Amino acid sequence: MQFQELDTPAALLDLARVQRNIQRMQEKMNRLGVKFRPHVKTSKCTEVVLAQLAEGAQGITVSTMKEAEEFFAAGIQDIVYAVCISAGKLPRALALLRQGCDLKILVDNEQAAHQVCEFGRAHDQQFDVWIEVDTDGHRGGIDPAGDELIRVGTVLQQGGAKVGGVLTHAGSSYELHTQEKLVALAEQERAGCVLAAARLEQAGIRCANVSVGSTPTAFAAEHLEGVSEVRAGVYVFFDLVMHNVGVCEMDDIALSVLTTVIGHQPEKGWVLVDAGWMAMSRDRGTANQHRDFGYGQPCLLNGAPVVGFKMISANQEHGILAADDSTHSIDLIKAFPVGSKLRILPNHACATGAQHEWLNACEAGGNTTPWKRFRGW
Amino acid sequence: MQFQELDTPAALLDLARVQRNIQRMQEKMNRLGVKFRPHVKTSKCTEVVLAQLAEGAQGITVSTMKEAEEFFAAGIQDIVYAVCISAGKLPRALALLRQGCDLKILVDNEQAAHQVCEFGRAHDQQFDVWIEVDTDGHRGGIDPAGDELIRVGTVLQQGGAKVGGVLTHAGSSYELHTQEKLVALAEQERAGCVLAAARLEQAGIRCANVSVGSTPTAFAAEHLEGVSEVRAGVYVFFDLVMHNVGVCEMDDIALSVLTTVIGHQPEKGWVLVDAGWMAMSRDRGTANQHRDFGYGQPCLLNGAPVVGFKMISANQEHGILAADDSTHSIDLIKAFPVGSKLRILPNHACATGAQHEWLNACEAGGNTTPWKRFRGW
Structure with missing residues (x-):
């Protein structure tokens, strides 16, 4: 079906952009001489992930056990579950390992390390455990320079687990927007993770994998000495947050939401559309960046942004489009009559x-194929 | 399964609270002498909607064609699709009517009215069309005192459609938090909608249904003279936004997210949990209210709020809980070790x-039954 004919709202994937984004990241990783392990939480879609692997990615990163199970069922063995494990999830991890999945799990504290070892011994299973280190203070992870790192490594090694590596994610890179600061954070992320690995090795704990990454730091990194692999997720679709960070152009954004105009409030300059927060999400990731896109950037069907307009407000199934600047010269209401369609670029592609069960993969000629996206935990 | 044993994150529905909320609204509507038509976009769950109908609700309100189709398949005939229709959705509306569904559709402009009439004539189908009026300026709808109302009614009547009623939603009630202002807005909503109906009748356009409502105005209304029915959605679960508006107590909130502690950052006073925005949504509806709950209010497993703490930040699968006030006396980290569980009350239940495929309906004893929730359009 041609994309213009889809019932609205509908998620569209511009396949040429997806492929270009995949190639750009893989080429950068090849130049830096590291493995690339995409984070599949962005797409949760087999077709997208197979395209990443076809271009040279090695293994995947997941944020839920469901992702691990779904992608293992799709034939992918090499999986890092990059959220600190809790004991309640170990039976599902064990089941995957027993089926032949090369699953790596994560801990960032002694309690979790003890729980993994205890469960492993009880089930005669050596888990491959990576240790999360904190290189930018934004969320979880252990100080790469502190004593806790060695304690956790020791608990794992003495408890019968395999310490497979160290892993970090400099998620604070989303808050930056200058090349200089991004380069500095990428180096901080690299150096912290390499330090953690070296300290574990010095303590007699083998640490084969050194895993870093976020989309902005992956693009900013000038060298990755001591790093074995990079992880990144959102680069595959990109979005307005990443555009504000400065790592993509507007026309690299591969995900958009097709919507239909359903009414107007002429005195206010509002165009009402049938994509609300149920279709766009409630993400307001650009709110604190240098350019606030509201709930998204409206574009024509050919993908050209309607410059100066944004989705200023969203209810569950209503979006309101209006000018950024009330002196704008385009008559939005005349330009977009009831029944006309637009595409909205999102703040945050993940x-x-x-919000969508189907990603409508759109070829250059406009023909679409529905690609299933799963969800849940 | 007992709710504590569920894999996390998981959505929990406290059935006793759901039932109490349903009864409270139905009793209020019975006292006011109006029909009650719940908005099912909040639950999208058959079991919840059947409980609303069992208590006396008459018909349902939907926000998507998918809801209309799913609930018609579940045996519900009387359905108002309360988003202004676009021509692209008329084939699905027609299919429902042809199967015996008593579907009412909505327009708020002449273009849409013409499109409905044209499609109806082409398919020999008289649509039952309600006209949306704007009583608080927050979104769509026609001025109840203006000429456009009569023009739209005339287009419909002359074009072969049935004008079934007028409908309004004073959604700006979510921004209020005093009884006085809520009462005034409820009266404004009522008076505007009644005026619209009277003006249509004067113009010779029969207008049998006068439909108003939002959860806050439904509770605030002192009388509903001239109104035939009230619609409300979120009251069935309630949430922190509604608590801030003042229409429910914290212990009326029936939806919570069960989560597991996965780590800490002791120096920062942070507790990391496995419910991020994927489980909570990105909704920050309390951000501009008099009390900001961040991404949600943590509670003990017995439902008691952990006073003074909130989810201050959320990534896709990580939530960060911390004190509102750094001088707080509870040692959150000691109180909530790795592996312990909490329940998080949401800003916005819809x-x-x-975000969840399953709502785990939880009985008084803690036993749960998974109730399916559908999504999509």
């Missing part, structure tokens, strides 16, 4: 994608 | 519920 969040907007998650 | 948005948080939408």
